[in-house]
Amino acid sequence: MTSSLKIFELLDVLDNLKHLKRTGWVKCGVPEPETVACHMYRMAVLAMALEGEIDGLDAIRAVKMALIHDIGEAIAGDITPHCGVSDQEKFDLEKKAIDTIASFVPNVGDEWAMLWKEYEEAASLTARVVKHLDKFDMIVQADKYEQTHAIDLQQFFTSTTGVLTMEPFATWDRELREKRNKRINKE
DSSP states (O other): OOOOOOOHHHHHHHHHHHOOOOHEEEEEEEEOBBHHHHHHHHHHHHHHHTTSTTTTTOHHHHHHHHHHHHHHHHHOOOOOSSSSOOHHHHHHHHHHHHHHHHHHHHTTTTHHHHHHHHHHHHHSHHHHHHHHHHHHHHHHHHHHHHHHOOOHHHHHHHHHHTTOOOOTTHHHHHHHHHHHHHHHHHO
16 A cells, blocks of 8 residues: 655655744844744644643644644745735745645645644634744743843844733733843843
């Protein structure tokens, strides 16, 4: 019996993600910035940790979504708001990439494409949680880079002000900003 899984194409996608440095950190001059795969992995672990923390959340579905939400970047690249690409063009590029990647995994490809679309549209509690995880992970990483490399990454905190409205993210956001402000005011 032969498998319909295009394993080598999928491995190429995953390899691209392992080496694709996140554009925002590169543009800010962060030495040795995290890759897209690192970001997705940390989000997946955080999603697992949310089991029982948010009423109605399917944590396993959130883990899957966290692992899929940026997978299209393996083909489309990590496009940020500062790349000069419209939101529609970014969506179209990532949609085409997701469709390609889904074709490599025919038994689960439809599910992967559906998870990506659900995330993009913030169409469910799970998608809204994963979107919050995405933003929270970004500012936690920014805070870590500021401490480690003495780089000012205020733009990441500015861009997420008031965005994390769902609990426990709102509390975590407030706590992180308070700790950061104390640290900055000491320096």
